[in-house]
Amino acid sequence: MKHWRWATGLALAATLFSGRAPATTTTSKDVTSTAIQEENVKCINCHLKENNALVQQWKNSPHAAAQDGQIGCFNCHAAEPDDPLGYTHEGAFIKTVQSPRDCAFCHEEEAKQMESSHHATAGLIMASLDNVLGEVVCSMDSGADAASGCWQCHGSVVRVLTDGSGKALLNENQAVMFDPATYPNSGIGRVNPDGTLGSCNACHGKHSFLSSRARQPENCGKCHLGPDHPQLESYRESKHGIAYYSSVRERGMNGMNILKSGKWVLGKDYYTAPTCATCHMGSTLKADGSVTANTHNVGDRISWNLREPVSRKLNRVTFAGGDQVDMPGDNPPMVGMERRYEKYVLAGDKWEKREVTGEVTEVKTWEMRREEMQIVCKQCHGVQVVGNFYKQFDELVVTYNEKFAKPARKLFDLARSEGLVEDPLFDSKLGWAWWELWHHEGRTARVGASKMAPDYTHWHGLYEVAENFYHEFLPELRRLAAAKGKQAVFDEAIAKVLTAPEHQWFKDSGR
Numbered sequence: 353m354k355h356w357r358w359a360t361g362l363a364l365a366a367t368l369f370s371g372r373a374p375a376t377t378t379t380s381k382d383v384t385s386t387a388i389q390e391e392n393v394k395c396i397n398c399h400l401k402e403n404n405a406l407v408q409q410w411k412n413s414p415h416a417a418a419q420d421g422q423i424g425c426f427n428c429h430a431a432e433p434d435d436p437l438g439y440t441h442e443g444a445f446i447k448t449v450q451s452p453r454d455c456a457f458c459h460e461e462e463a464k465q466m467e468s469s470h471h472a473t474a475g476l477i478m479a480s481l482d483n484v485l486g487e488v489v490c491s492m493d494s495g496a497d498a499a500s501g502c503w504q505c506h507g508s509v510v511r512v513l514t515d516g517s518g519k520a521l522l523n524e525n526q527a528v529m530f531d532p533a534t535y536p537n538s539g540i541g542r543v544n545p546d547g548t549l550g551s552c553n554a555c556h557g558k559h560s561f562l563s564s565r566a567r568q569p570e571n572c573g574k575c576h577l578g579p580d581h582p583q584l585e586s587y588r589e590s591k592h593g594i595a596y597y598s599s600v601r602e603r604g605m606n607g608m609n610i611l612k613s614g615k616w617v618l619g620k621d622y623y624t625a626p627t628c629a630t631c632h633m634g635s636t637l638k639a640d641g642s643v644t645a646n647t648h649n650v651g652d653r654i655s656w657n658l659r660e661p662v663s664r665k666l667n668r669v670t671f672a673g674g675d676q677v678d679m680p681g682d683n684p685p686m687v688g689m690e691r692r693y694e695k696y697v698l699a700g701d702k703w704e705k706r707e708v709t710g711e712v713t714e715v716k717t718w719e720m721r722r723e724e725m726q727i728v729c730k731q732c733h734g735v736q737v738v739g740n741f742y743k744q745f746d747e748l749v750v751t752y753n754e755k756f757a758k759p760a761r762k763l764f765d766l767a768r769s770e771g772l773v774e775d776p777l778f779d780s781k782l783g784w785a786w787w788e789l790w791h792h793e794g795r796t797a798r799v800g801a802s803k804m805a806p807d808y809t810h811w812h813g814l815y816e817v818a819e820n821f822y823h824e825f826l827p828e829l830r831r832l833a834a835a836k837g838k839q840a841v842f843d844e845a846i847a848k849v850l851t852a853p854e855h856q857w858f859k860d861s862g863r
């Protein structure tokens with residue numbers, strides 16, 4: 353939070369979102385304007401009757417308590433005169449839906465950091481074509497599973513309902529109507545009608561907008577849980593979760609001080625345990641007495657991609673023009689080089705991945721990202737615990753990759769090229785088994801290790817990977833090969849995998 357007067361806001365919005373310059377007539381961000389404050393009083397007085405509790409949430413929020421004048425209803429909900437989402441409501445021109453652009457007028461840094469993160473782009477996957485599971489396998493025509501499932505975490509493409517001529521339809525209160533399949537939605541990478549990506553109230557629930565809620569593990573746990581990404585469960589099982597849940601999670605240095613407003617610095621405001629936000633986003637006191645900046649880019653401190661079929665280490669490469677891409681491997685490109693990379697572009701009303709070429713302007717290697725995380729660890733631990741933890745964790749990821757994921761992927765690719773299975777993946781038992789091997793059990797093992805959670809690493813993790821690999825995937829592969837008369841090809845391919853020393857215990861007797 354810096355300067356939130358409208359003049360700053362406009363300059364900032366123009367640089368942040370070069371696509372569409374804001375109209376210069378807006379003064380709603382000028383919280384010192386008496387006209388705006390009078391408008392706010394009108395909203396509040398009537399909404400105290402309509403939605404009393406909503407207004408109280410706001411009344412007890414940092415926005416109502418802001419020192420240079422309250423940030424009231426109209427400061428956020430005012431629409432610019434040309435805004436297609438705007439409608440006249442009790443004499444004021446307002447809009448309902450808010451995007452990061454609206455918050456960015458006053459919170460530039462946070463919006464910029466979030467904009468370049470994987471959180472912001474999480475909705476593009478859902479808007480793209482490779483979305484068979486949610487829209488087809490688990491849904492009827494209405495796509496109900498995608499709307500109430502996938503999109504609630506990843507973000508929907510919010511659509512306005514229009515008449516034949518493209519004009520927004522209004523409801524009985526004269527408010528712009530949204531397609532109920534796409535709104536309400538607070539998915540992390542929501543694709544907003546103004547073209548921006550992301551939703552700030554995914555973590556800062558309306559209308560209290562508190563940091564204190566955002567930094568509690570349950571907040572991240574709306575999305576980061578379940579068999580395909582059990583971060584919350586793993587955290588609960590870890591020594592860190594134990595220290596957190598057994599502490600006094602309230603105000604005061606003796607507890608977590610988690611309800612504090614404003615800055616929350618590890619080593620200054622609390623010391624008991626780290627939460628998700630501590631490790632991935634938070635500020636830390638350093639040895640020289642300075643404080644590290646917090647970040648709204650949750651990828652800043654991670655070095656592995658633990659969610660893809662075979663994990664790779666990630667370097668973040670920035671291109672001229674500002675695109676940021678994770679490029680895997682130990683030899684990232686250097687500044688000044690030209691490189692091809694993929695980015696999402698809007699083609700019609702679908703987002704598609706396209707290959708483009710750009711000049712590298714900055715490289716953050718996986719080692720640098722890891723070092724940023726270790727600054728946090730070192731507040732509470734000695735270097736040996738931290739260094740050795742990373743050795744244990746790396747070894748687990750490498751074991752999953754080399755022993756199971758790479759061989760299974762190779763065999764599955766062969767099954768595909770030999771015509772044993774066809775797309776979509778979910779049409780065959782073999783495809784389903786491979787999918788669960790990496791997407792469920794394999795991720796659980798890797799996530800468990802990253803969170804120091806032994807049960808998720810082993811019993812829900814590698815144990816189930818092994819069961820799947822030896823007793824589901826391989827037998828099904830043999831069955832399909834026999835059914836298609838391709839036994840010889842697959843006997844040889846499987847034998848080659850099983851001669852590796854780590855598989856020799858398995859006699860594959862067919863019992």
Ligand code: HEC
Binds near residue numbers: 394395403425
């Ligand atoms: C005279 C009463 C009154 C005043 C003044 C008023 N509202 Fe409302 N507002 C309502 C009613 C009634 C509704 C519809 C009932 C509901 O959605 O709960 C509504 C609905 C809304 C909605 C939701 C619309 C939707 O998409 O469904 C928003 C946002 C809103 N008001 C904001 C404001 C703001 C901002 C102001 C001040 C500029 C304001 N209201 C002033 C009565 C009022």
Ligand code: HEC
Binds near residue numbers: 406427
């Ligand atoms: C800090 C900005 C901010 C302020 C201040 C603010 N709102 Fe909102 N409001 C939001 C956001 C964000 C949403 C969620 C919209 C979305 O999903 O994009 C919202 C949604 C709403 C809705 C629909 C929400 C629902 O759950 O049905 C109403 C009604 C509303 N606001 C009224 C008000 C009123 C009345 C006030 C003043 C007491 C107010 N707002 C103050 C940001 C704000």
Ligand code: HEC
Binds near residue numbers: 498503575580581
């Ligand atoms: C409970 C919330 C939730 C639901 C429901 C959900 N996801 Fe996800 N999804 C996530 C999270 C969290 C991640 C990141 C996991 C990680 O990094 O460990 C993710 C990751 C992904 C990825 C990988 C993205 C990448 O960058 O590699 C894809 C693709 C994906 N989800 C698609 C879907 C589809 C399709 C559906 C519905 C069939 C769905 N998700 C349902 C929360 C969810």
Ligand code: HEC
Binds near residue numbers: 471
């Ligand atoms: C993934 C969850 C998440 C999302 C999404 C998110 N925030 Fe935050 N935000 C947090 C956490 C956690 C904190 C507390 C950080 C701390 O205490 O150091 C925070 C703190 C803040 C603060 C207090 C000042 C600061 O930086 O510490 C502001 C302002 C803020 N967020 C604005 C935003 C805006 C604007 C957006 C949307 C562009 C947004 N946030 C999206 C989690 C989130």
Ligand code: HEC
Binds near residue numbers: 458553612
């Ligand atoms: C007109 C300016 C303005 C707008 C618009 C605005 N905020 Fe704020 N916000 C503030 C001010 C002022 C504070 C108090 C900061 C302080 O005391 O340093 C604040 C504080 C916050 C905090 C920190 C709360 C805490 O617990 O410390 C969060 C989170 C936040 N805003 C989120 C949002 C989100 C999300 C939006 C968009 C929906 C938004 N704000 C829109 C001005 C604004």
Ligand code: HEC
Binds near residue numbers: 632
């Ligand atoms: C003690 C610090 C710590 C805490 C607490 C913590 N994490 Fe992590 N997290 C890590 C480390 C370390 C990694 C692996 C980093 C790497 O790849 O180098 C990681 C990785 C991740 C990833 C990356 C997965 C992928 O697909 O690559 C996600 C998502 C994540 N954590 C979410 C969470 C959530 C949600 C919570 C809280 C429920 C949480 N973390 C709590 C340290 C922590």
Ligand code: HEC
Binds near residue numbers: 555
């Ligand atoms: C509303 C759902 C949602 C919430 C809440 C949420 N996330 Fe995420 N998160 C996702 C999804 C979806 C992805 C995967 C995005 C992708 O790769 O496309 C993700 C990815 C991540 C990653 C991997 C980033 C990278 O660069 O690879 C980390 C780390 C992470 N989240 C941490 C957090 C933390 C910490 C919190 C809480 C402060 C949090 N998330 C809250 C949905 C959410």
Ligand code: HEC
Binds near residue numbers: 592624626730741
């Ligand atoms: C706010 C302080 C804090 C931070 C930050 C923190 N930890 Fe911890 N860590 C603890 C506490 C408390 C325990 C539990 C100690 C106990 O029960 O003996 C713990 C336990 C552990 C353990 C288990 C050790 C054992 O003997 O079983 C490992 C490994 C660990 N932390 C690694 C890390 C890593 C790696 C990071 C950074 C990614 C990190 N920690 C960040 C406080 C922290």
